[in-house]
Amino acid sequence: MPDIVETGSGGIDFENWICPMPLRDSPTIVMGHGGGGAMSGELIEHLFLPAFGAAAQAELGDSAIVTVGGVRLAFSTDSFVVKPLTFPGGSIGDLAVNGTVNDLAMAGARPLVLSTAFILEEGTALVRIAEVAAAMGTAALSAGVALVTGDTKVVDAGHGDGVFINTAGIGVLDPGVDIRPELARPGDVVLVSGEIGLHGVAVLSCREGLEFGTTVCSDTAPLHGLVAAMLATGATVHTMRDPTRGGLAASLNEIARAAGVGIALDESTIPIPAGVRDACGLLGLDPLYVANEGKLVAFVPAEDADRVLAAMRAHPLGVRAEIIGRCVAEHPGMVTAHTALGGTRVVDLPAGEQLPRIC
Amino acid sequence: MPDIVETGSGGIDFENWICPMPLRDSPTIVMGHGGGGAMSGELIEHLFLPAFGAAAQAELGDSAIVTVGGVRLAFSTDSFVVKPLTFPGGSIGDLAVNGTVNDLAMAGARPLVLSTAFILEEGTALVRIAEVAAAMGTAALSAGVALVTGDTKVVDAGHGDGVFINTAGIGVLDPGVDIRPELARPGDVVLVSGEIGLHGVAVLSCREGLEFGTTVCSDTAPLHGLVAAMLATGATVHTMRDPTRGGLAASLNEIARAAGVGIALDESTIPIPAGVRDACGLLGLDPLYVANEGKLVAFVPAEDADRVLAAMRAHPLGVRAEIIGRCVAEHPGMVTAHTALGGTRVVDLPAGEQLPRIC
Numbered sequence: 001m002p003d004i005v006e007t008g009s010g011g012i013d014f015e016n017w018i019c020p021m022p023l024r025d026s027p028t029i030v031m032g033h034g035g036g037g038a039m040s041g042e043l044i045e046h047l048f049l050p051a052f053g054a055a056a057q058a059e060l061g062d063s064a065i066v067t068v069g070g071v072r073l074a075f076s077t078d079s080f081v082v083k084p085l086t087f088p089g090g091s092i093g094d095l096a097v098n099g100t101v102n103d104l105a106m107a108g109a110r111p112l113v114l115s116t117a118f119i120l121e122e123g124t125a126l127v128r129i130a131e132v133a134a135a136m137g138t139a140a141l142s143a144g145v146a147l148v149t150g151d152t153k154v155v156d157a158g159h160g161d162g163v164f165i166n167t168a169g170i171g172v173l174d175p176g177v178d179i180r181p182e183l184a185r186p187g188d189v190v191l192v193s194g195e196i197g198l199h200g201v202a203v204l205s206c207r208e209g210l211e212f213g214t215t216v217c218s219d220t221a222p223l224h225g226l227v228a229a230m231l232a233t234g235a236t237v238h239t240m241r242d243p244t245r246g247g248l249a250a251s252l253n254e255i256a257r258a259a260g261v262g263i264a265l266d267e268s269t270i271p272i273p274a275g276v277r278d279a280c281g282l283l284g285l286d287p288l289y290v291a292n293e294g295k296l297v298a299f300v301p302a303e304d305a306d307r308v309l310a311a312m313r314a315h316p317l318g319v320r321a322e323i324i325g326r327c328v329a330e331h332p333g334m335v336t337a338h339t340a341l342g343g344t345r346v347v348d349l350p351a352g353e354q355l356p357r358i359c
Numbered sequence: 360m361p362d363i364v365e366t367g368s369g370g371i372d373f374e375n376w377i378c379p380m381p382l383r384d385s386p387t388i389v390m391g392h393g394g395g396g397a398m399s400g401e402l403i404e405h406l407f408l409p410a411f412g413a414a415a416q417a418e419l420g421d422s423a424i425v426t427v428g429g430v431r432l433a434f435s436t437d438s439f440v441v442k443p444l445t446f447p448g449g450s451i452g453d454l455a456v457n458g459t460v461n462d463l464a465m466a467g468a469r470p471l472v473l474s475t476a477f478i479l480e481e482g483t484a485l486v487r488i489a490e491v492a493a494a495m496g497t498a499a500l501s502a503g504v505a506l507v508t509g510d511t512k513v514v515d516a517g518h519g520d521g522v523f524i525n526t527a528g529i530g531v532l533d534p535g536v537d538i539r540p541e542l543a544r545p546g547d548v549v550l551v552s553g554e555i556g557l558h559g560v561a562v563l564s565c566r567e568g569l570e571f572g573t574t575v576c577s578d579t580a581p582l583h584g585l586v587a588a589m590l591a592t593g594a595t596v597h598t599m600r601d602p603t604r605g606g607l608a609a610s611l612n613e614i615a616r617a618a619g620v621g622i623a624l625d626e627s628t629i630p631i632p633a634g635v636r637d638a639c640g641l642l643g644l645d646p647l648y649v650a651n652e653g654k655l656v657a658f659v660p661a662e663d664a665d666r667v668l669a670a671m672r673a674h675p676l677g678v679r680a681e682i683i684g685r686c687v688a689e690h691p692g693m694v695t696a697h698t699a700l701g702g703t704r705v706v707d708l709p710a711g712e713q714l715p716r717i718c
Contacts, residue, residue, distance in 0.1 A: 014490050029479045029480065031513050031515065035513075044509070048475075051495075052493075066529065069428070077475075079476045115423075116436070123388060124387060131371075137411035137412040137414040138412075140414035147414050149421070152402060153438045153440045154390050155440050159520040166436065166476050168436055168474050357514065357515070
């Protein structure tokens with residue numbers, strides 16, 4: 001058969017494959033590999049990037065910038081496996097739209113179009129899928145993005161979990177916009193757009209049937225409007241990130257490592273709502289590690305911080321924005337927090353995820 | 360909490376939701392909904408499109424054309440759930456790259472970049488994932504596309520099936536290129552680029568442990584080079600499609616319906632290799648319904664057919680190309696085949712898929 005293209009192993013001997021350190025301690029996938037923390041990073045660095053070889057461009061980050069015909073595009077993808085499918089404040093459908101919109105927005109791009117791909121488990125009620133799809137439609141309209149192409153696969157019962165969704169998105173970058181983790185620099189002020197920990201606690205409370213006095217609702221929301229308001233001030237924004245899996249701690253550690261800077265937080269300034277604080281206290285969780293789906297952290301030069309903060313607070317999604325710390329030259333790659341008791345603690349990159357399948 | 364955006368049901372009353380006809384007979388997902396045939400089409404038409412509402416642009420086809428800053432982009436996505444992960448001639452990694460490359464190529468686009476998103480099942484051996492990822496790297500290099508952004512999620516054991524992959528891709532359309540199912544017209548000649556049925560039979564034989572004398576290998580391959588060779592002739596190409604799930608029958612029926620034309624095949628001219636013929640005979644399958652992963656059908660005006668055929672045969676992936684039929688004004692929306700016995704049969708759109716989880 002002359003029309004078969006040889007495909008192969010890229011020269012890797014899988015018969016005698018030795019799992020690279022540090023993955024060797026865990027020769028199989030564990031939940032932590034999907035947590036967005038250190039273990040996810042190791043999987044990318046030690047498995048995916050070497051296996052992809054020269055085909056992998058850049059670092060396979062949350063979004064890529066691709067220039068086509070002189071137009072700079074942002075391109076991003078996320079799969080969603082949250083359990084349960086609906087939770088206070090939203091559903092997997094909202095996350096699937098807002099999550100990819102936000103990955104594009106964090107690069108400073110205006111999101112334009114999304115693809116939608118479903119992996120459905122045999123036996124799932126059609127009404128559940130209609131509910132999820134309607135939430136996607138509403139979220140897409142609200143975010144001003146079009147759903148333009150899609151795919152549906154079905155797996156046999158017991159080999160999926162109701163509904164998994166992948167969205168990929170394309171956004172466009174206006175000339176001059178350059179917002180990347182690598183650009184954070186000592187002296188930058190660190191801002192957060194609002195109260196943290198809502199999404200993770202909302203999903204957890206729903207999943208475990210826990211009650212924490214008040215119902216905590218997910219903060220799932222599209223952030224590109226807030227970003228546009230920040231950029232419209234004319235201020236310089238070096239870096240933005242939406243702290244989803246692994247929470248604020250994971251995002252800030254990633255930025256500290258990418259930029260080779262230290263980050264010093266003032267813990268008392270981080271807005272943590274009472275419901276999140278109560279739930280975390282009860283369960284022994286740290287709110288800095290709990291997922292958000294409608295918040296961003298931004299790194300801006302000190303001289304621009306006040307007007308960016310004012311612009312954030314004037315936007316419905318940034319009303320509770322705060323300055324929570326600074327970028328420093330000391331302890332590069334490390335995040336510290338000045339605690340209410342007057343001490344300083346290290347805010348480590350989480351290994352896995354305290355709450356699996358949060359998005 | 361002022362920073363929560365209301366997300367909702369788009370006005371649909373899910374408590375009293377009635378499954379729309381014709382889905383009402385099956386209020387849950389069945390394997391056929393993922394088969395790429397009539398049931399997949401019903402799910403899109405009667406569930407996804409109404410639920411997405413105004414957010415859905417066009418028909419959510421295999422790829423969308425998006426114009427950004429004057430540049431025409433093709434955008435496509437596919438999830439891959441093939442079982443088993445490797446089979447004669449390839450693996451899920453090859454399919455994940457070539458499948459999306461081919462969806463872009465069928466719109467006449469030059470594929471540029473892919474995203475890669477993994478849903479991994481807890482307990483899956485890392486070596487299996489490395490093997491799949493290495494196949495993706497090799498396939499991407501061979502197709503000349505870059506893997507630029509990615510995502511990894513993990514689901515608990517028993518809620519996935521080893522490795523599911525989604526790829527989305529961006530390609531660019533050269534000025535003047537306009538290739539769509541709607542453009543097929545009576546008088547067009549229908550060409551196929553080579554022998555059909557190889558991928559489906561390869562996966563099936565491997566899955567069921569069947570032997571058919573010779574090993575049938577998947578034809579997984581990137582088709583954009585073949586497309587470029589066809590377009591380089593200067594010929595007009597109205598429509599192209601890669602006949603994956605549902606085989607030649609599904610692709611041709613989709614085109615017949617989209618363009619409102621009839622398609623008349625001459626069955627004796629369709630290249631079917633002996634291994635596929637034997638396997639189909641043994642299992643009672645029709646080769647026209649078996650999936651391909653490295654073939655295309657093209658609709659070209661009669662006066663251009665010979666030079667397109669010559670260009671296809673001069674390309675390694677089109678050596679066995681043939682003219683297999685014509686587009687006719689009669690029986691619009693319907694595909695017929697003139698059989699070896701001198702009769703004519705209707706080649707229906709398949710309901711589901713004779714071989715589930717083929718890609």
